[in-house]
Amino acid sequence: MIRIVYVNGEYVREEEAKVSIFDRGFLFADGVYEVTSVLGGKLIDFEGHFVRLTRSLSELQMVNPITSEDLLKVHRELVQKNSVVEGLVYLQVTRGVADRDFAFPDDISPTVVMFTQEKSMSESPLAQRGMKVISIDDQRWGRCDIKTVQLLYPCMGKMMAVASGADDAWMVHDGKVTEGTSNNAYIVKDDTIITRELSNDILHGITRAAVLRFANEAQMTVEERNFSIEEAKNADEAFITSASTFVMPVVNIDGVDVGTGKPGKIAARLREIYLEETLKTAI
Numbered sequence: 639m640i641r642i643v644y645v646n647g648e649y650v651r652e653e654e655a656k657v658s659i660f661d662r663g664f665l666f667a668d669g670v671y672e673v674t675s676v677l678g679g680k681l682i683d684f685e686g687h688f689v690r691l692t693r694s695l696s697e698l699q700m701v702n703p704i705t706s707e708d709l710l711k712v713h714r715e716l717v718q719k720n721s722v723v724e725g726l727v728y729l730q731v732t733r734g735v736a737d738r739d740f741a742f743p744d745d746i747s748p749t750v751v752m753f754t755q756e757k758s759m760s761e762s763p764l765a766q767r768g769m770k771v772i773s774i775d776d777q778r779w780g781r782c783d784i785k786t787v788q789l790l791y792p793c794m795g796k797m798m799a800v801a802s803g804a805d806d807a808w809m810v811h812d813g814k815v816t817e818g819t820s821n822n823a824y825i826v827k828d829d830t831i832i833t834r835e836l837s838n839d840i841l842h843g844i845t846r847a848a849v850l851r852f853a854n855e856a857q858m859t860v861e862e863r864n865f866s867i868e869e870a871k872n873a874d875e876a877f878i879t880s881a882s883t884f885v886m887p888v889v890n891i892d893g894v895d896v897g898t899g900k901p902g903k904i905a906a907r908l909r910e911i912y913l914e915e916t917l918k919t920a921i
C-alpha cells in the first residue's frame with residue numbers, strides 16, 4: 639500500500655515526498671524526532687511526546703514550529719488517511735535547509751516530516767518468548783537526553799546484537815548500564831524494579847515515565863539507580879520499555895539466562911497494566 643506522508647504542511651504520496659540535499663538533518667543529523675504509538679487507531683501518550691519534542695528542540699536552540707493542537711491534527715489525519723489501527727507515527731523536525739556550514743544561520747525554517755508505520759504491537763511473540771540482549775560499550779555522545787536523529791551508534795549496536803543471535807544490545811558506561819539501543823533498561827530483584835535515574839546519559843522515555851507511575855500506583859517498589867551487567871545477570875527478571883515495544887521482557891544477557899530464562903511475572907504484569915491504563919488516555 640502506498641502511504642500518504644506529511645512534508646512541510648502537505649500530505650503527499652510517499653514516492654512524491656522530497657527533502658533537499660542541503661537539509662541539515664541530512665548533512666549534520668541536525669534534527670530531532672519522536673515516535674508515537676497507535677493502538678486501536680488512537681495515539682498513546684501524545685502530550686508526553688509533544689513536550690519532549692519541544693524540549694529536544696529547545697536544547698538545540700530551535701523553536702517548536704508546530705503547536706500541540708496542529709501536531710495532533712496531523713497525527714490523526716495520517717492515522718486516518720493510512721487506515722492505521724496499530725502501529726507508529728514517526729515525526730522528524732530538522733533545523734532546515736542552508737548551504738553547508740557547521741555554523742547554522744538563525745533565519746531558516748525547520749523541515750517537518752511525518753509518516754506512519756503499520757506494526758502489530760499489542761500481540762507480540764517477543765513478549766511471550768522474551769528478548770536476548772548483549773552488552774556493548776556505550777560510545778554515544780554526552781547528550782543522550784536529546785532525541786536527535788544521530789542514531790548511527792545505536793544502529794551499529796543493533797547490528798552487533800543481530801550478528802550474535804541476540805535481539806538488542808544494552809549499552810554500558812563506566813561499568814553501568816545506560817539503556818538499550820532504542821529503549822530504557824530495567825531489572826527486578828526481590829520484587830524491586832530497578833532502572834537508571836534520569837540524566838543526560840539516557841533518553842527520558844515517555845513509556846518509562848508511564849510505567850514507573852503505574853508501578854507506583856500498583857504499590858510496586860521502584861528504585862532509580864545504576865546497575866551493572868553483572869547485577870543484571872543475577873537479577874530475577876529484566877525488561878525494556880519504549881513507545882514501540884511497551885514493556886518487553888529480557889530473558890538472556892550475554893548468553894546468561896536471567897532468572898528462570900523465561901519472561902518474569904513483574905514484567906508481564908507491567909505490560910498488562912501498561913496496555914490497559916494507557917488505552918484509557920489514548921486520543
Ligand code: PMP
Nearest residue numbers: 820821822841843844845880881
Ligand atoms: N532510549 C532510547 C535510546 C530510545 O531511542 C528510546 C526510544 N526512542 C527510548 C529510550 C524509549 O523512549 P520512549 O519510551 O519515549 O519511546
